[in-house]
Amino acid sequence: MPLPENIDGLSPAALKALVVKLLEKVAELERTVAAQRDEVARLKGRPPRPNIKPSKPSGMERATEPKPADRERPKRGPTRTKLTINEERTIEVSPPAGSRFKGYTSFIVQDLVIRTNVVEFRCQRWLTPDGTVLTAPLPDGIQGHFGPELRRFILAQYHQGQVTVPRLVEMLQALGIFISKRQLIRLLTDGQESFLNEASAVLRAGLSSAAWITVDDTGARHKAKNGFCTQIGNEHFAWFGTTFSKNRANFLNLLRAGHRDYVINAEALAYMRERSLAAHVITRLADHPDRHFADQEAWTRISKSLASPHSRSTRIRSR
Numbered sequence: 001m002p003l004p005e006n007i008d009g010l011s012p013a014a015l016k017a018l019v020v021k022l023l024e025k026v027a028e029l030e031r032t033v034a035a036q037r038d039e040v041a042r043l044k045g046r047p048p049r050p051n052i053k054p055s056k057p058s059g060m061e062r063a064t065e066p067k068p069a070d071r072e073r074p075k076r077g078p079t080r081t082k083l084t085i086n087e088e089r090t091i092e093v094s095p096p097a098g099s100r101f102k103g104y105t106s107f108i109v110q111d112l113v114i115r116t117n118v119v120e121f122r123c124q125r126w127l128t129p130d131g132t133v134l135t136a137p138l139p140d141g142i143q144g145h146f147g148p149e150l151r152r153f154i155l156a157q158y159h160q161g162q163v164t165v166p167r168l169v170e171m172l173q174a175l176g177i178f179i180s181k182r183q184l185i186r187l188l189t190d191g192q193e194s195f196l197n198e199a200s201a202v203l204r205a206g207l208s209s210a211a212w213i214t215v216d217d218t219g220a221r222h223k224a225k226n227g228f229c230t231q232i233g234n235e236h237f238a239w240f241g242t243t244f245s246k247n248r249a250n251f252l253n254l255l256r257a258g259h260r261d262y263v264i265n266a267e268a269l270a271y272m273r274e275r276s277l278a279a280h281v282i283t284r285l286a287d288h289p290d291r292h293f294a295d296q297e298a299w300t301r302i303s304k305s306l307a308s309p310h311s312r313s314t315r316i317r318s319r
Helices: 012-043 059-064 148-160 165-174 181-189 193-209 248-255 266-274 279-287 296-307
Strands: 125-127 133-135 214-222 225-233 238-243
Touching: 148 165, 148 181, 165 181, 193 225, 193 238, 225 248, 238 248, 266 279
Parallel strands: none
Antiparallel strands: 125 133, 214 225, 225 238
């Protein structure tokens, strides 16, 4: 920026404008120099300048500052639209003579009802003409002398709420449920095949529909032994399984998602050739009349019989 020839002849307003321009120019040069220093430090491998943020005002200073008048609290949505009315009660009042009825005013109260519900099922019994006694079956979901809602409450409190067995027994007994510690443990451990089947179904559905999966494992303690918890899943599903091994055979077994049978098909033979399995074993498996084996025991028998090059061809059918 060129300077004027006669600075002394400038008016105060012109001098002020000139000073402002010079200050802006100096600030721009300082920013350029700082950027060049950062670039030189980066090229030389030096650490960058620390980014020191301005200090925040203390609590006392913030307390003395006036609060903005236009600040409003966040508005809550209507609660009534989120609730399902289970019961309606009409509260009556005795008005004086000459009063006119003006309708009702609504007041909603949320409450929780926890009580025992003992049901006695009287199952009919019929004697058929052939002498057979026919008894009406119990409704679906009834297993033992404890109902499905109580079983659901126990599982939620123990697994999700992390309530210990002694405290859970004490809680149920205080509510009027006649249950012992042994019975409670049986409810937690026995008859959980449906949960295992559901977990296997989740894994099968996830593996069949997922474009990719992630796998990880961590140490776990199970039945007083050191084991491993394997996680399989992606952004849409997650599955966990605890075993006492983390080798390749164990992982392949987990990927079977509960299936116990073995099938020799084109994909299996191609995998064997890719893994350089013995050629005579692949040939015998391909020529064997049995391609489906019910369990690992049947598969082990046939694989051992075909593994030896001197073994005779045998036919083993799984039952």
